[in-house]
Amino acid sequence: MTVALTEDEVDKRVVDRDGTEMGTVVDVHHGAAHVTADEETVEEMQTRLPQGSIDETTYAVHDESVAEITDEEIVLDVSE
Secondary structure, eight states: OOOOOOGGGTTOEEEOTTOOEEEEEEEEETTEEEEEOOHHHHHHHHHHSSSOEEETTEEEEEGGGEEEEOSSEEEESOOO
16 A cells, blocks of 8 residues: 655654554655654664665655554554
């Protein structure tokens, strides 16, 4: 399922399919949510998502990596 990421996603929690919190959306730019997290999580997400990192504390999530968007969170199409 492909969902469209918009500015409405800013400040939402980002979790994996298991519910593990992966960070918080700080910006949406060109269809990618910029998610801030600790450095270890960003490094881990580089291996789990095709988009990679923006810097040490931010990684990009594109709509094809999103399983679901709710009022409070974005669920990634990855598991622990």
